[in-house]
Amino acid sequence: MGASQQEQGPLRVALLGCGVVGSEVARLLTQQSADLASRVGAPLELVGIAVRDASAPRPLAESVDRSLLTEDAEGLVTRADIVIEVMGGIEPARSLLLRAIEAGAAVVTANKALLAEDGPTLYKAADTAGVDIYFEAAVAGAIPIVRPVRESLAGDHVRRILGIVNGTTNYVLDQMASTGMSFDDAVKQAQDLGYAEADPTADVEGFDAAAKAAILASLAFHTRVSLEDVAREGITAITADDVAWAAQTGHVIKLLAIAEAVTGDDGAHGVSVRVHPALVPLTHPLAGVRGAFNAVFVEADAAGELMFYGRGAGGSPTASAVLGDVVSAARHRVLGGKGPEESIYAALPILPASTAVTRYQVRLAVDDRPGVLAQVAQVLASKGVSIEAVRQPSEPSDGTQGDGPTGVAHLVITTHAAAEAALAATVDAIAVLEPVREITSVLRVEGA
Amino acid sequence: MGASQQEQGPLRVALLGCGVVGSEVARLLTQQSADLASRVGAPLELVGIAVRDASAPRPLAESVDRSLLTEDAEGLVTRADIVIEVMGGIEPARSLLLRAIEAGAAVVTANKALLAEDGPTLYKAADTAGVDIYFEAAVAGAIPIVRPVRESLAGDHVRRILGIVNGTTNYVLDQMASTGMSFDDAVKQAQDLGYAEADPTADVEGFDAAAKAAILASLAFHTRVSLEDVAREGITAITADDVAWAAQTGHVIKLLAIAEAVTGDDGAHGVSVRVHPALVPLTHPLAGVRGAFNAVFVEADAAGELMFYGRGAGGSPTASAVLGDVVSAARHRVLGGKGPEESIYAALPILPASTAVTRYQVRLAVDDRPGVLAQVAQVLASKGVSIEAVRQPSEPSDGTQGDGPTGVAHLVITTHAAAEAALAATVDAIAVLEPVREITSVLRVEGA
Structure with a gap:
């Protein structure tokens, strides 16, 4: 025709x-x-x-x-x-x-x-x-994601993108979650299956995801974002214990590439682009992304929530x-005609990842005696960090129990949205409380 | 620029x-x-x-x-x-x-x-x-689905599309699954919330989904498909019992719009386009599509499995x-330039929905005595329908137990892929077996 x-x-x-x-x-x-x-x-x-x-x-x-x-x-x-x-x-x-x-x-x-x-x-x-x-x-x-963001959402405003954009790390975290295996064992299995390189650094340290985050952020926010603008943290510090506790609290750990519109301390609008492991609630569509699959979750003003899922490599x-x-x-x-060209008219400033306000889950080992929970809660209140829940659960049933010293209890604190600086100050103040033996982990909660 | x-x-x-x-x-x-x-x-x-x-x-x-x-x-x-x-x-x-x-x-x-x-x-x-x-x-x-199918997959071959493209019916089925409520109650709730029209016919009888199936099939297979080419079955016959049994066997019931490449009896290639309720395994990405959300799952030769998820209305x-x-x-x-035009170069014949080969789950009430399972299995074998599993489960724990007559057992048969005609003949032969009291339901299993 x-x-x-x-x-x-x-x-x-x-x-x-x-x-x-x-x-x-x-x-x-x-x-x-x-x-x-x-x-x-x-x-x-x-x-x-x-x-x-x-x-x-x-x-x-x-x-x-x-x-x-x-x-x-x-x-x-x-x-x-x-x-x-x-x-x-x-x-x-x-x-x-x-x-x-x-x-x-x-x-x-x-x-x-x-x-x-x-x-x-x-x-x-x-x-x-x-x-x-x-x-x-x-x-x-x-996964068609560049075209939808560039063209289908051209009449909308993207608020946030949460992406599982590295299949290797998703495979590793999924194996840890489904079998309880260690990070090292899961990486080895991924290597045996050809999902991970002999040197897995680019994947597990988040470099690959950070490159994709920069590209997605540029498209979604009509702003130039390059690799060095992306705050990056890999998954090498994630333990089998972290994964088990995540499950116990209704989450799964995913390495997320995040690009979102944020407002700086001075009220200026900007973009935060970061890659880090995060707890994702099991009810969130990203939580169901298994194995080496990828998915990109987009929140836009008019379209609402969208997700694009498929094979990210191969x-x-x-x-x-x-x-x-x-x-x-x-x-x-x-x-005739021409495809979309680079659109950088918005030229938003890239604000530090610490500008982003997220929920956190802090896990700590404390002396097993009355009053400790109240003492910790008091510190959070004094720092202006609002608590969503404090749990003092029994050990997750993954075989890790019995390893710890006796007389130790675990607290899992989930906060409401808090600024990174406030959270860091809070964690520092909790760490020096007398009955606190160890801050076991601090993880962001995303997608809630 | x-x-x-x-x-x-x-x-x-x-x-x-x-x-x-x-x-x-x-x-x-x-x-x-x-x-x-x-x-x-x-x-x-x-x-x-x-x-x-x-x-x-x-x-x-x-x-x-x-x-x-x-x-x-x-x-x-x-x-x-x-x-x-x-x-x-x-x-x-x-x-x-x-x-x-x-x-x-x-x-x-x-x-x-x-x-x-x-x-x-x-x-x-x-x-x-x-x-x-x-x-x-x-x-x-x-959900950007038209553009990805028309443009992103323009260098690929679509094999099959499975879509949850009607939010009303997905809400109704999701409510039935999560609360155990009846079809009528779930429709009423959907009406109260504004998800369903006062006359819900277009949604619950599958007309709305069929229109979307025709459009998607046209795009994916480069063939003109109109509404009358779509075999259509709604969800009005789905009972709370069906939904409970689906869960018991690891499935959820979804109204699916399906367009797939099929091969007719004469070996000719064609397209089957249909809308009907189907059992979807809980492990399938479509199973997690909750409430009034929509999702379209695409299987393509090179791209593999893709899914597009979001709000289908509003x-x-x-x-x-x-x-x-x-x-x-x-x-x-x-x-300058021009968007994609109608692409009908493939001009594939639309083959009847009965051409499609799918798995089935057949549920029947039988006399509770030894040998019945073997007798039913014998009929399936004689008709050339291969059994994946026969379960003789206890009643699902949704409060329906105790209603049935005593001395009755339930069989749930899941077949391997079978032609509709062979399955229908098999069901007829099972129905007249002496110990079979009732064929309770026959549902297709898709996405496995």
């Missing part, structure tokens, strides 16, 4: 990178070429696949012509209408994309590290050249997101 | 309908005009609001100029760049939208009934005129979806 019935020459597509994602993109481009042509209104022709070593053995689908492999990435990007970058890393990805944009190609990238570090340079170059830049696959893999899911972007960019080549 | 920095006159926006959704759209258009102008690259000017009776009292936000109200809808649509239709019903909505399209306006509609009945006429008119038609709000309210959520569409259409006016 319409323009799609006109005679239209093929669009030339260049692929940079041929790993797990790249080989799947190549397979889909070639095996689904008829469907893609129908959706675009013109055939897509894969004109080259840039790799470091074209002679290295690699598992490519039979439909892919191996003679397309080339080590000349720089030459390839100047002879394409659309350049797909799935090589990862900062360089040479950045230089190649900039070269492609200058040569007038639309670009599609799955490179979260590059976008979080230097996205604005790419967005600006694309804007100047008048070409599309799409990156759905850079956040939460196959060759096929990521390739699906890349192909959706390729179809959009290709349709613009055929029909 | 780019074109958005050029001098650009305002885009004229006409609104048809000023009920719960329309008044909220008017409020957002006026109160968020600065943000919208930034996102579009040009101001949006609301030039008129067509209503049946302009003098009737209506709660409009103060930001909305009441002199915009007009009874001349036909005149209004010819002096707008973008026409928003939120009046509902088939006529005059259809005629007005066609007139707007002929006059060269882009149209945004939330009218699921119209799209399910005669969408192709509108899509064709828009295509001929070269204008955009957007309808995110017609399916699942605020003024603000629907208005959010409408505004997102308005921004997309407006950007095309400013920057």
